[in-house]
Amino acid sequence: MVETRVWHYDGQSRSRRMPTIVPGADETQFLLQGDGAEAGPYAFADLVPQGQSHHERAFGLKNRPGWQITFLEFPPSEIAVHLPKLPRYHAWLEHFGPWRIAGVLALLVGLTLLATLKFPPLIARSIPQSVEERMGAKMVASMGAYACSSPAGDAALKALAARLRQGDNVTIRVLHAPMVNAVAFPGHQVVLFDGFIQEAQSPDEIAGVLAHELGHLAHQDGMEALVRHFGIRLLLGGFDRHPSSYANALLNARYSRKAEVGADSYAIGRLQGAGISPGPTAALFTRMAEQDEQPELAGRLLNYLSSHPPSPSRAQRFTQSVQKNFPYRPALDAAQWQALRTMCAKRG
Incomplete structure (x- = not known):
């Protein structure tokens, strides 16, 4: 398995660590190894999606305020298969067609940008x-x-x-x-x-x-x-x-x-x-x-x-x-x- 490092905050200090994430002995769990991180184990089911971009995916942990891991690249399959998924909209795509969906998404993106950049207050x-x-x-x-x-x-x-x-x-x-x-x-x-x-x-x-x-x-x-x-x-x-x-x-x-x-x-x-x-x-x-x-x-x-x-x-x-x-x-x-x-x- 390719070594995969993540940015990690433990919620108790401001320090940002970069441990390695590896599957646990139980496939439902994972460990954080190195750089002073608390090893765990942690349950994949307790991860909470906190957003993603084209190159990052971030997750919090239930009942651990401030705890976070961020993948700087797409995680390997051994990890990715267990991560909670963000909502998907394939049913909409099949029902309305890709061009209509693309138009609606473009409109929503424009409105979102306008709203979040110009009018948050x-x-x-x-x-x-x-x-x-x-x-x-x-x-x-x-x-x-x-x-x-x-x-x-x-x-x-x-x-x-x-x-x-x-x-x-x-x-x-x-x-x-x-x-x-x-x-x-x-x-x-x-x-x-x-x-x-x-x-x-x-x-x-x-x-x-x-x-x-x-x-x-x-x-x-x-x-x-x-x-x-x-x-x-x-x-x-x-x-x-x-x-x-x-x-x-x-x-x-x-x-x-x-x-x-x-x-x-x-x-x-x-x-x-x-x-x-x-x-x-x-x-x-x-x-x-x-x-x-x-x-x-x-x-x-x-x-x-x-x-x-x-x-x-x-x-x-x-x-x-x-x-x-x-x-x-x-x-x-x-x-x-x-x-x-x-x-x-x-x-x-």
């Missing part, structure tokens, strides 16, 4: 709220195996949301994963990874990041990113079949500078309105920027850097927004902060 804002909510619920549910919950921790999340949103409807969940990340999903859903909570030095840092993600929700940046990435597939309701593909896309999305600045402005306003100092969030961005400039020190924060690139100017904006002599209060009291940090403790 307009399209994102035209999607009904009920559809957004269903999408977000399915995406978050695809990662439900990692959900953490405790009475005190859940109460702390609700208290934090109440201060930042002043009663608006938003659902915040904590997932047990070492990723240092936070993600806003459609339908007023925000996910905080426990790795980020453990990395934070105070509840005010969590509040700043949460407020930033709420800004992405308010501006529908996540929906716009999905429209740009998936185009017409999203509009045709493909999320019903592969919600984890869309969840992984948002986990790996890299927002524009304009979107990040807008989310920062929203976050500063929410923090000020809640009486939470923006200073700790500024310190967080400074810490991230310092680690970004020193790869040997980057460590766990790189998960958040990959989708939320920091800069000294972002930290400066939060620093300048701190009001002298203002009676700021911590985002959570000591007991609430401890409850939030130990939500996933029993999952070990």
Whole structure:
């Protein structure tokens, strides 16, 4: 068998590896060998198609947020025969004829290009709220195996949301994963990874990041990113079949500078309105920027850097927004902060 290498992300670090993919002892499974990759075995049935081009095919893995392998060339038959297939349309071809299908496809391609390149914000804002909510619920549910919950921790999340949103409807969940990340999903859903909570030095840092993600929700940046990435597939309701593909896309999305600045402005306003100092969030961005400039020190924060690139100017904006002599209060009291940090403790 010809050696076949793939690009691989394990969902726990930003490092991109290039292991070799080989069939397992059981033909329903495969292994990843070399370059520090977790060997497995993995089930072919758990792979989730994430798109393809003329020279690449990418797959996620069920219940493994951020996990991905990408074939840089067509895989050998021993592997290809077991890979999940993307939808095929031979029946349409036989029924309507190749020329009609070609014309329709050309029209759809043109409309898709126009929609995804020129009008993503307009399209994102035209999607009904009920559809957004269903999408977000399915995406978050695809990662439900990692959900953490405790009475005190859940109460702390609700208290934090109440201060930042002043009663608006938003659902915040904590997932047990070492990723240092936070993600806003459609339908007023925000996910905080426990790795980020453990990395934070105070509840005010969590509040700043949460407020930033709420800004992405308010501006529908996540929906716009999905429209740009998936185009017409999203509009045709493909999320019903592969919600984890869309969840992984948002986990790996890299927002524009304009979107990040807008989310920062929203976050500063929410923090000020809640009486939470923006200073700790500024310190967080400074810490991230310092680690970004020193790869040997980057460590766990790189998960958040990959989708939320920091800069000294972002930290400066939060620093300048701190009001002298203002009676700021911590985002959570000591007991609430401890409850939030130990939500996933029993999952070990």
